[in-house]
Amino acid sequence: MTPRFRKYSWQLAPRSIRDIRQRVFVDEQQVPAELEWDDTDEIADHYLAVDSNNQPMATARLFSALEETGYIGRMAVLPEYRGRGMGEALIQHLLKESSGRYHELRLSAQQHAIGFYQRSGFHVCSSPYDDAGIPHLDMRCLAPGLAHQGLSQRSQPLILGVDNESWLFDHETAFLGLLDSMVGQTRQRLWIYDRLLDHDRYDRHQLRELISAVARQHRLSDVRILIHDDKPLVQKRHRLIELMRRIPSRIELRVISDDYPQDDQPFVMADRDGLLCRHDFNKPEGFANFNAGRRLKLKEERFQRMWDTAQASLELRELPI
The missing domain is CATH 3.30.870.10 (Endonuclease Chain A)
Structure with a gap:
């Protein structure tokens, strides 16, 4: 599966972005609606992954609160597209978008997804904490361009004690x-x-x-x-x-x-x-x-x-x- 990615402002985002987040976070994971929809949506870039038939598959948002730091959030893949490399393709696209734009990328990862993000060059930088009733940890990538470059050759690029290749x-x-x-x-x-x-x-x-x-x-x-x-x-x-x-x-x-x-x-x-x-x-x-x-x-x-x-x-x- 080779997805195509489209970027939108919140004002011009198609309904499918909201629908994916509603289905994954609010309906499936029981995140309260008042926590899911926030003011950050207004300042973020929103990414939509679609298949060759323009069917929506996944979404995420990317924004900056500090000039050199980008934040990835609200990353969601529809159930029928999970286990098919959709999540990996989406995070790789966000790394590519951030290369040369941000010196650092941060995200809040659900605890069960730590290994997924480590495979894309993110490392844990906090203790576990609760967010909407779900255990999370903060993660960051301090070289998005290098992480994207190393994804095709390394299983966990830039991870201390794991990445064996020079x-x-x-x-x-x-x-x-x-x-x-x-x-x-x-x-x-x-x-x-x-x-x-x-x-x-x-x-x-x-x-x-x-x-x-x-x-x-x-x-x-x-x-x-x-x-x-x-x-x-x-x-x-x-x-x-x-x-x-x-x-x-x-x-x-x-x-x-x-x-x-x-x-x-x-x-x-x-x-x-x-x-x-x-x-x-x-x-x-x-x-x-x-x-x-x-x-x-x-x-x-x-x-x-x-x-x-x-x-x-x-x-x-x-x-x-």
Whole structure:
């Protein structure tokens, strides 16, 4: 089955979109009508999937409350079209629509559908909660374009600890998407090694919030940043430096010693699974593996040796409050 997709504003949406949601959510799942129909419909784009005979099969909506974040909602497939790849085709179309438009996609998933969304590159980012009497969890995809690109080759693209195939990248956008996707799934340990905390790569609001979440979510969180040069930190107020000063017991920065061997490739390690490497300090080229295995172990040992001989940042201590 190869569906066709049509996009509408709420004002011009055909009756079939309302009918699908009424049948699936209100009639089948017993969602109260006053919760199903809300003001968000007015600002969302509404997608309708139809077959070759123009028969409606599924619908979803996509909207933005923040400039770089899109929200998927009200995704519904009619019973007679379930189990035939209709849901996968719809989410793939939404990923394609979001590529280049949003840096992040979010959705509220019914608990039983978590595996479905993971197969499209979404990971869980909340504890379970109740919505209209149905258990839900929040999920997000931090690189919609990459997720869409990887769907044809990977069973769970970008999922930490599961996606076994390496991602090769040769431009900044892909590097940042892979970095955010990996950091966003880190539960406890995040180790970063680079020449300096380059502003275009590390001084970003989204990355700061992702690292902050890692540092705060566990009493044994281990966030380490190892760099060669800390002098640029005093030249501009850096988001990560501000974060370190707010929670100094959770994030530690050290400066590598010139007297000891150094790695000539920057890398990031996420928990015991993820590894993101660039081939050169000055270029956005390299690979990422969300389930790195032995390769991660070797980098882990390398990082620890450099860390043990590194020094605390004097520049950071001298920064004004």
